[in-house]
Amino acid sequence: MCGIVGITGDKQVADILVEGLRRLEYRGYDSAGIAVVDGGLHVIKREGKLSALEAALSQQVVPGTCGIAHTRWATHGAPNTINSHPHTDHDGDVAIVHNGIIENYKVLKTQLESQGHTFISETDSEVLAHLIGHHYHGCLETAVRKVMGLVEGTYGIAVIHRNEPHTIVGARKGSPLVVGVGDGCNYLASDVAAILGETRQVIYLDDGEIVTLTPEGVKTTTVDNIEVDKEIQEISWDLDQIQKGGFQHFMLKEIHEQPETIRDAYRGRILLDTGDVKLAGLRLTDWELRNVRRIIILACGTSWHAALLGEYLIEEYARIPVEVEYASEFRYRSPVIEPGTLCLTISQSGETIDTLEAMREAKRRGAKVLGLTNVVGSTIARETDGGIYIHAGPEIGVASTKAFTSQVTILILLTIMLARRNSMSSERGMRLLAELEKIPAKIAGILEQSDAILEIAKMYKDHSNFLYLGRGYNFPIALEGALKLKEISYIHAEGYPAAEMKHGPIALIDPDMPVVVICTRDGSYQKIKGNVQEVKARNGKIISIVTEDETEIADMSDHVIRIPAAPDMLTPLLAVVPLQLLAYHIAVLRGADVDQPRNLAKSVTVE
Numbered sequence: 001m002c003g004i005v006g007i008t009g010d011k012q013v014a015d016i017l018v019e020g021l022r023r024l025e026y027r028g029y030d031s032a033g034i035a036v037v038d039g040g041l042h043v044i045k046r047e048g049k050l051s052a053l054e055a056a057l058s059q060q061v062v063p064g065t066c067g068i069a070h071t072r073w074a075t076h077g078a079p080n081t082i083n084s085h086p087h088t089d090h091d092g093d094v095a096i097v098h099n100g101i102i103e104n105y106k107v108l109k110t111q112l113e114s115q116g117h118t119f120i121s122e123t124d125s126e127v128l129a130h131l132i133g134h135h136y137h138g139c140l141e142t143a144v145r146k147v148m149g150l151v152e153g154t155y156g157i158a159v160i161h162r163n164e165p166h167t168i169v170g171a172r173k174g175s176p177l178v179v180g181v182g183d184g185c186n187y188l189a190s191d192v193a194a195i196l197g198e199t200r201q202v203i204y205l206d207d208g209e210i211v212t213l214t215p216e217g218v219k220t221t222t223v224d225n226i227e228v229d230k231e232i233q234e235i236s237w238d239l240d241q242i243q244k245g246g247f248q249h250f251m252l253k254e255i256h257e258q259p260e261t262i263r264d265a266y267r268g269r270i271l272l273d274t275g276d277v278k279l280a281g282l283r284l285t286d287w288e289l290r291n292v293r294r295i296i297i298l299a300c301g302t303s304w305h306a307a308l309l310g311e312y313l314i315e316e317y318a319r320i321p322v323e324v325e326y327a328s329e330f331r332y333r334s335p336v337i338e339p340g341t342l343c344l345t346i347s348q349s350g351e352t353i354d355t356l357e358a359m360r361e362a363k364r365r366g367a368k369v370l371g372l373t374n375v376v377g378s379t380i381a382r383e384t385d386g387g388i389y390i391h392a393g394p395e396i397g398v399a400s401t402k403a404f405t406s407q408v409t410i411l412i413l414l415t416i417m418l419a420r421r422n423s424m425s426s427e428r429g430m431r432l433l434a435e436l437e438k439i440p441a442k443i444a445g446i447l448e449q450s451d452a453i454l455e456i457a458k459m460y461k462d463h464s465n466f467l468y469l470g471r472g473y474n475f476p477i478a479l480e481g482a483l484k485l486k487e488i489s490y491i492h493a494e495g496y497p498a499a500e501m502k503h504g505p506i507a508l509i510d511p512d513m514p515v516v517v518i519c520t521r522d523g524s525y526q527k528i529k530g531n532v533q534e535v536k537a538r539n540g541k542i543i544s545i546v547t548e549d550e551t552e553i554a555d556m557s558d559h560v561i562r563i564p565a566a567p568d569m570l571t572p573l574l575a576v577v578p579l580q581l582l583a584y585h586i587a588v589l590r591g592a593d594v595d596q597p598r599n600l601a602k603s604v605t606v607e
């Protein structure tokens, strides 16, 4: 995720800004830059790691006691130097750094262009710089306040102006900002980690607040210019704790980020009043969309599980035939690609070599190829004809969690979009999208059961084998639950379609075999009850994931984890969360290295 640092005070700031950015490196980024005000504005930015920025700074003196800095995780536009922050306005008087997404930036950009503004980057953030410059009439705080009333979307920003060489103005809506209170020096950051080396006295900004920092003080006001009396808090955590947001591991932090990351995946893409979905990055015309004859989805690992769910979703709702392929198999087996075939590539990193090569093979054979990735500017994102970013932010834990639920969210959107062009009514689309909006709060409720899941984990941490069963939409979730457990705890685990259990795995069931069954109240509910009985009859230990008011399967189970009800197509987003937590707790109890499991890599760039 992008990171912001700002400092105004009585010392030279360039090196301190870079040091602040270094403390934000753990968040992931693909370019970095600083702007310092000293008579004029000095802006230095570089694509790539901080070392590239430092090398540039070592070639020149950047004097000044007030400045802002940024590490960028690309969302709009490729990760290159021009798109990196800080961005400046038309006259080069204003510099801003921005976290978040400005949803109405295209409209604002067009208006500014008609008034003579020219833009050099592909970012939404540059529009903010121009707008602030446009509305500046001698007071930076007033200009920022004015612009807050014009933009839609999310932001945490830090802004400086050539004419106010000791002032930083910050504003927040949906993207965190924290003020550090120092002695003769004040700080602004997106994350306390950035300023911990300088001060432990902080003020957390709330949405809709504007903060004005000078070396002498900090003033917080509302968007309506009413002064707010903010409490100064003392930070007692150390840096490592802060980078993990107070969680013990990045994986646990990422599991807990899911209400937010799912919201980020659908934000700005759903039209609640018509039941439609907008996925502009696909670059497909209406005609092309209506004429998709077949879809092939290519992926590996967890992304393959999302792909399988995509097959179930698209076939049921959009009635288009879908095949899901392991990318490593597809690329070597001379696949048949007919006219009208759309090839969808799913990869969190956008760099997995098998997925990339499979995508190239599909392209060579004439398919239109689309990408569903998290990393902007990744190879798959660049080489596909169009695509959708999942906007999950950097995923640091090797075992994928939040990227999976974001991929599934996008596949749900894609399904509704395709179905609306075929047979789904506007009313049905509206109902499903309204239910999708309830998912983040429902996940937050499931996360509160973490301690109860820990108690189950304590009972099963020493078992050597697990079986995960599911039917319908819950079958890919069974596969994903089993994969999570084996990846991080090194316990052997198999995911199976529940009825298929009779054709083999049933031989394994005895009182020592924990069987995790995902049996929510959906189309396959009646059928899976019989499969649970088969496990029970052989004295297997049943851990069930059921819908909140369920009793029959709960009565047969040794342990029950309840999740809220949701339409069938959305249930997987809920059902996977307790399985992530179960795997996590078991792995921690076994003393495993959860974030860096043995032998695994986050991004597999070799065959």
Ligand code: G6P
Binding pocket: 300, 301, 302, 303, 346, 347, 348, 349, 350, 351, 352, 355, 398, 399, 400, 600, 601, 602, 603, 604
């Ligand atoms: C590795 C990672 C998995 C991931 C898979 C595919 O195996 O450990 O977590 O699911 O690669 O990665 P991708 O970036 O293509 O989604």
